[in-house]
Amino acid sequence: MGVETWVLLATVAVLAWIYSKWRHSYWASRGVPSLPATPFLGHIFKSIFTAKKPWKFQDELRNKFDDARMCGFYEFFKPTLLVWDTEILKHIFVKDFDYFVDHRHFDMKTVHERDLVMMEMLSAVNGAQWKSLRAIMSPAFTSGKIKSMFHLVCDKADILVKISVKQAAQNPHVDMKKNFGRFTMDTIASCAFGIESNSLMDENAEFPRKAQAFFEMSSLRLAKFIAFGVVPRLLKALHVSINPPELDFFVDVVKHTVAAREAGKTRGDFLDLLLEARDNSDNPNSKLVLSQRSLIAQSVLFIIAGYETTASLLDFSSFLLAKHKNQQQRLREEVRQLVKKYGGITYHGIMEGKLLKACLQETLRLYPPALFMERYCTKAYKLPGTDLTIRPGDIVQAPIWALHHDPRHWPDPEAFIPDRFLPENKGNINSFAHMPFGMGPRNCLAMRFALMEAKVALAKLLLGAELELAPGHEEVTLDEQGAFLRSKDLNIKVKPIMEE
Numbered sequence: 001m002g003v004e005t006w007v008l009l010a011t012v013a014v015l016a017w018i019y020s021k022w023r024h025s026y027w028a029s030r031g032v033p034s035l036p037a038t039p040f041l042g043h044i045f046k047s048i049f050t051a052k053k054p055w056k057f058q059d060e061l062r063n064k065f066d067d068a069r070m071c072g073f074y075e076f077f078k079p080t081l082l083v084w085d086t087e088i089l090k091h092i093f094v095k096d097f098d099y100f101v102d103h104r105h106f107d108m109k110t111v112h113e114r115d116l117v118m119m120e121m122l123s124a125v126n127g128a129q130w131k132s133l134r135a136i137m138s139p140a141f142t143s144g145k146i147k148s149m150f151h152l153v154c155d156k157a158d159i160l161v162k163i164s165v166k167q168a169a170q171n172p173h174v175d176m177k178k179n180f181g182r183f184t185m186d187t188i189a190s191c192a193f194g195i196e197s198n199s200l201m202d203e204n205a206e207f208p209r210k211a212q213a214f215f216e217m218s219s220l221r222l223a224k225f226i227a228f229g230v231v232p233r234l235l236k237a238l239h240v241s242i243n244p245p246e247l248d249f250f251v252d253v254v255k256h257t258v259a260a261r262e263a264g265k266t267r268g269d270f271l272d273l274l275l276e277a278r279d280n281s282d283n284p285n286s287k288l289v290l291s292q293r294s295l296i297a298q299s300v301l302f303i304i305a306g307y308e309t310t311a312s313l314l315d316f317s318s319f320l321l322a323k324h325k326n327q328q329q330r331l332r333e334e335v336r337q338l339v340k341k342y343g344g345i346t347y348h349g350i351m352e353g354k355l356l357k358a359c360l361q362e363t364l365r366l367y368p369p370a371l372f373m374e375r376y377c378t379k380a381y382k383l384p385g386t387d388l389t390i391r392p393g394d395i396v397q398a399p400i401w402a403l404h405h406d407p408r409h410w411p412d413p414e415a416f417i418p419d420r421f422l423p424e425n426k427g428n429i430n431s432f433a434h435m436p437f438g439m440g441p442r443n444c445l446a447m448r449f450a451l452m453e454a455k456v457a458l459a460k461l462l463l464g465a466e467l468e469l470a471p472g473h474e475e476v477t478l479d480e481q482g483a484f485l486r487s488k489d490l491n492i493k494v495k496p497i498m499e500e
Contacts, residue, residue, distance in 0.1 A: 042074025
């Protein structure tokens with residue numbers, strides 16, 4: 001190459017570097033502290049690759065900039081504000097929610113059909129569309145609806161215990177993570193869609209295999225996400241989906257189930273509720289609009305989200321109870337007393353279990369399903385108690401892991417102490433330091449159903465078996481991939497309890 005070419009390349013490189021420095025000065029120019037950013041990449045490389053554990057990156061930022069109550073970082077060139085001041089979070093998530101109604105915006109138009117379905121899900125839509133969908137779906141999770149599903153959950157929990165005890169008789173320890181995933185899949189399929197997926201009974205069942213594959217973050221899938229952050233137009237031009245093909249399986253399942261339901265009897269379940277909303281959309285007086293794609297999207301969301309998060313909650317809680325045998329025995333005794341009082345595992349008894357609820361809430365504190373929650377600013381907003389104005393388009397994140405392990409909110413934060421969540425200690429808890437299901441109007445819609453499901457499974461398991469740590473599995477190894485926090489290769493010893 002000639003001198004002119006080298007000069008041109010050098011000029012382009014310098015200009016690109018200057019542009020990167022300018023884009024990464026967004027927070028510094030506004031008085032918000034931030035770690036030095038890698039040119040063009042921002043902090044994405046450090047948070048994903050260098051730190052290896054995204055939750056440790058949160059801890060690093062909070063510890064370094066603790067006095068500032070917040071800090072800025074960059075996803076490539078996208079400025080994001082990390083806030084761990086609970087008073088500010090209270091305003092963002094609840095008091096001034098009108099400024100932060102939306103989740104992150106994605107431009108997914110003209111891409112793969114698979115991605116279009118994902119973008120119709122309640123967790124992805126924004127503005128008026130989100131409000132309409134939330135209104136449509138909320139009736140499916142009332143106390144009455146959840147209570148009506150209780151017997152179905154109990155049936156699946158009985159199978160869970162039976163299968164786990166049988167496996168324990170044949171193996172030194174049991175892969176309870178796998179069993180819990182199959183239990184949650186069977187429960188959701190039955191309660192919401194009237195489908196018998198037979199995940200617990202059939203080792204080769206397709207439902208859990210597809211769900212597990214959906215949550216695996218392969219190198220190729222990670223590369224697609226990174227490419228989408230850098231050159232989204234290229235992916236669109238190539239018609240490349242950033243979501244795995246396993247999503248197509250669940251879309252097809254929902255389509256076939258909808259067709260069968262339209263030709264058969266109603267059950268009054270989640271799917272019927274969506275079908276009714278869709279059919280009422282043609283009514284000119286109806287303010288609730290639900291398209292066929294949206295109906296499919298909400299159904300798939302319920303399947304995949306409910307599968308992973310509740311299974312992980314049960315997985316972590318069984319490990320913690322196996323590790324803390326005194327707490328396990330306390331909980332077992334509480335469940336026995338409730339059975340004696342109500343004549344069995346009943347809805348009212350499960351809802352009354354104070355320690356049962358406390359054990360699950362403490363598990364969610366130590367191992368929250370999502371590492372962070374975020375909101376998208378829709379109109380200029382001055383953060384309370386600061387001189388900083390958040391601009392439309394800025395993203396604010398709450399570092400859930402860091403909040404849940406902050407010693408200022410939780411004495412001895414790494415210890416499993418369920419009593420923190422007993423009713424008499426409720427006044428000691430800062431609610432915005434414990435947000436496993438989010439907070440405010442955009443919190444998890446299915447939270448109460450998920451907790452009921454977990455309570456039933458854990459109660460029945462403890463009545464039927466004693467849980468112990470398996471050799472080589474004395475500590476949790478967290479999976480570093482995927483969007484949800486989960487364990488990696490964790491097994492439990494299950495010892496049947498003989499009836500007296």
